[in-house]
Amino acid sequence: MNDEFYMGLALSEAWKFQILTYPNPAVGCLILDENGQILSCKAHEMAGYLHAEPTAILFALCKKSEKFKDDFIKAYNAKFSSNIKEGEFGLLEPKFSYEFILNNHSNLLKNAKAYVTLEPCSHHGKTPPCANLLKELGFSEVIIGSHDENKIASGGGNLLQSAGVRVKFGVLKVRCDKLLEPFLAYQNGGFSFLKIAISKNGVASGGIITNEFSRTHVHKLRSVIDTLVIGGNTVRTDRPRLDTRLIKNGKNPDVIIYSRSDKFDETIPLFSVPGRKVSVQKELNIKGLCMFEGAGEFLKLAKEGKLANVKWLLIYQSSDFKNGENLRLDLNLKPLFSGNFGDDGYTWYEILD
Amino acid sequence: MNDEFYMGLALSEAWKFQILTYPNPAVGCLILDENGQILSCKAHEMAGYLHAEPTAILFALCKKSEKFKDDFIKAYNAKFSSNIKEGEFGLLEPKFSYEFILNNHSNLLKNAKAYVTLEPCSHHGKTPPCANLLKELGFSEVIIGSHDENKIASGGGNLLQSAGVRVKFGVLKVRCDKLLEPFLAYQNGGFSFLKIAISKNGVASGGIITNEFSRTHVHKLRSVIDTLVIGGNTVRTDRPRLDTRLIKNGKNPDVIIYSRSDKFDETIPLFSVPGRKVSVQKELNIKGLCMFEGAGEFLKLAKEGKLANVKWLLIYQSSDFKNGENLRLDLNLKPLFSGNFGDDGYTWYEILD
Numbered sequence: 132m133n134d135e136f137y138m139g140l141a142l143s144e145a146w147k148f149q150i151l152t153y154p155n156p157a158v159g160c161l162i163l164d165e166n167g168q169i170l171s172c173k174a175h176e177m178a179g180y181l182h183a184e185p186t187a188i189l190f191a192l193c194k195k196s197e198k199f200k201d202d203f204i205k206a207y208n209a210k211f212s213s214n215i216k217e218g219e220f221g222l223l224e225p226k227f228s229y230e231f232i233l234n235n236h237s238n239l240l241k242n243a244k245a246y247v248t249l250e251p252c253s254h255h256g257k258t259p260p261c262a263n264l265l266k267e268l269g270f271s272e273v274i275i276g277s278h279d280e281n282k283i284a285s286g287g288g289n290l291l292q293s294a295g296v297r298v299k300f301g302v303l304k305v306r307c308d309k310l311l312e313p314f315l316a317y318q319n320g321g322f323s324f325l326k327i328a329i330s331k332n333g334v335a336s337g338g339i340i341t342n343e344f345s346r347t348h349v350h351k352l353r354s355v356i357d358t359l360v361i362g363g364n365t366v367r368t369d370r371p372r373l374d375t376r377l378i379k380n381g382k383n384p385d386v387i388i389y390s391r392s393d394k395f396d397e398t399i400p401l402f403s404v405p406g407r408k409v410s411v412q413k414e415l416n417i418k419g420l421c422m423f424e425g426a427g428e429f430l431k432l433a434k435e436g437k438l439a440n441v442k443w444l445l446i447y448q449s450s451d452f453k454n455g456e457n458l459r460l461d462l463n464l465k466p467l468f469s470g471n472f473g474d475d476g477y478t479w480y481e482i483l484d
Numbered sequence: 485m486n487d488e489f490y491m492g493l494a495l496s497e498a499w500k501f502q503i504l505t506y507p508n509p510a511v512g513c514l515i516l517d518e519n520g521q522i523l524s525c526k527a528h529e530m531a532g533y534l535h536a537e538p539t540a541i542l543f544a545l546c547k548k549s550e551k552f553k554d555d556f557i558k559a560y561n562a563k564f565s566s567n568i569k570e571g572e573f574g575l576l577e578p579k580f581s582y583e584f585i586l587n588n589h590s591n592l593l594k595n596a597k598a599y600v601t602l603e604p605c606s607h608h609g610k611t612p613p614c615a616n617l618l619k620e621l622g623f624s625e626v627i628i629g630s631h632d633e634n635k636i637a638s639g640g641g642n643l644l645q646s647a648g649v650r651v652k653f654g655v656l657k658v659r660c661d662k663l664l665e666p667f668l669a670y671q672n673g674g675f676s677f678l679k680i681a682i683s684k685n686g687v688a689s690g691g692i693i694t695n696e697f698s699r700t701h702v703h704k705l706r707s708v709i710d711t712l713v714i715g716g717n718t719v720r721t722d723r724p725r726l727d728t729r730l731i732k733n734g735k736n737p738d739v740i741i742y743s744r745s746d747k748f749d750e751t752i753p754l755f756s757v758p759g760r761k762v763s764v765q766k767e768l769n770i771k772g773l774c775m776f777e778g779a780g781e782f783l784k785l786a787k788e789g790k791l792a793n794v795k796w797l798l799i800y801q802s803s804d805f806k807n808g809e810n811l812r813l814d815l816n817l818k819p820l821f822s823g824n825f826g827d828d829g830y831t832w833y834e835i836l837d
């Protein structure tokens with residue numbers, strides 16, 4: 132197994148949280164111990180919580196030492212009056228966890244190796260710098276996919292090298308750079324993508340299509356985006372709610388209905404979701420992170436070049452055949468990543484001009 | 485990372501060669517060194533060649549020692565006047581390779597761990613027994629998915645345990661058992677499956693659909709099956725060749741045309757493929773390993789229960805959308821395994837009653 136194999140695992144983990152980390156980049160991290168055993172493969176899951184590197188380090192330390200694990204769980208639960216258990220620490224308060232690692236690692240990861248899809252950060256943001264953590268724990272080598280071009284956060288590679296850590300850049304660079312594109316677009320004003328769901332044989336209509344894992348993922352996406360855009364016809368026909376009921380503590384996104392007429396039956400559920408602004412727009416004026424839902428209206432617009440801001444397409448696809456006409460689209464698409472949610476597949480595409 | 489993770493990798497590798505190992509079972513093997521580092525993950529690729537365990541062992545030894553690698557390549561090429569290079573030993577003569585491993589392993593895999601989807605064989609067939617090899621090399625633990633129920637080959641677990649090797653049965657057992665089903669069916673008279681190819685949106689017609697990796701895989705399947713069954717209408721419309729030109733030294737399967745009329749234009753390319761028997765049958769009488777090609781005619785028959793012997797469905801799916809009507813089918817399908825050939829996906833389904 133070579134560097135590309137391990138970076139590939141880190142990449143796959145990171146793609147599971149693509150967009151969900153907004154406004155942070157999606158990042159994955161895999162850790163090998165000093166003998167080359169995989170200790171953990173984790174990703175940054177959500178902004179405000181632990182970055183990919185300390186998450187992977189935390190799991191790695193827990194794998195190395197039962198005592199560390201027990202101590203961490205006890206200390207964390209005492210500090211936050213929480214009740215986390217083993218394997219349940221995806222979303223942890225970053226500062227406390229980071230400090231705990233620094234003070235309790237007992238050199239368990241000395242000479243370990245980290246694979247990170249993005250250059251570890253070197254700045255104090257909501258979380259302290261990851262590069263520093265890798266250095267302090269005595270990692271012998273850090274293998275990096277993409278250079279961090281961000282002026283504030285970059286320099287992690289240099290920091291590590293200056294401390295005597297071997298640093299290798301550019302493993303699966305093209306794929307790691309692609310993972311970062313939505314993040315770079317946020318920073319330049321915004322990112323929009325279109326989400327559709329189809330059956331194995333391409334049917335996009337007629338009730339629920341995908342499984343609960345896929346639908347939960349959609350609700351997570353809704354919870355982090357700034358705006359959900361939906362077509363007027365879809366609103367009238369499907370009478371959707373467009374909320375985040377499948378997840379805990381989800382935030383319901385504001386909705387823009389793209390429609391020439393602003394007449395809608397106000398009993399359509401989406402209008403009465405708490406804490407939501409709904410607006411009707413004839414000409415779309417989109418900022419921030421935006422998900423377009425509904426194939427019917429938007430694929431045609433995309434083909435006509437009227438959705439220039441919509442750069443990516445996310446297709447969920449069930450493993451079942453469905454009776455009905457298939458979705459046709461005439462876009463120039465480039466597949467970026469495919470993964471699975473249970474028996475469903477999902478593919479991120481870039482929409483080429 | 486736990487046993488299930490490693491067995492999952494071995495399973496994925498084995499599924500790449502599902503059917504291609506006929507009349508042997510598809511088997512995958514992953515090896516960890518004494519410290520838990522992954523050394524190799526390989527599968528049995530074709531009957532008559534090395535089993536999964538010695539293949540994985542060979543790669544593991546080459547990873548551990550440059551000297552072993554050089555010596556093996558030199559000795560193998562001298563013996564067979566061949567020109568294999570590093571990484572090119574998927575299909576090796578089994579006896580020589582097995583003996584070479586036994587005589588030259590230098591205890592490099594002492595205390596290593598093997599994950600095998602099927603209990604290692606204990607009998608001398610075309611290749612000497614794999615269980616013995618694991619024992620002789622000093623593996624400390626062998627983790628096994630499925631029990632071998634074969635009277636001749638079974639007993640590998642016992643052999644290992646008697647020699648003091650830790651043996652753990654049943655990791656991902658359900659999935660490992662499913663991998664074995666075609667093999668068990670061969671042994672009970674035969675196995676038939678239907679292969680179709682569709683675009684991302686379910687279009688099955690109108691020229692080439694899948695990429696070269698998928699089509700090469702189809703040619704490999706054709707090369708190992710006993711019989712290819714195709715519908716008369718498909719023959720008349722598509723005028724196919726149904727050969728194995730995309731692979732080296734492929735064997736062209738005999739063809740049964742399922743048709744009421746036996747009148748065919750003899751200039752249709754499939755009739756002039758060298759070394760092939762073509763027959764036309766009104767009532768299918770199938771033995772051995774048989775692939776049905778062509779969705780149009782067979783899906784309807786399957787629905788009507790007239791293809792009772794066709795147990796599995798293999799769907800290749802491209803990542804592109806295509807204009808055209810989608811394939812509809814009304815079968816009760818259970819997805820068994822999904823993988824990728826480049827940007828294409830493929831899924832094996834079980835056809836439930």
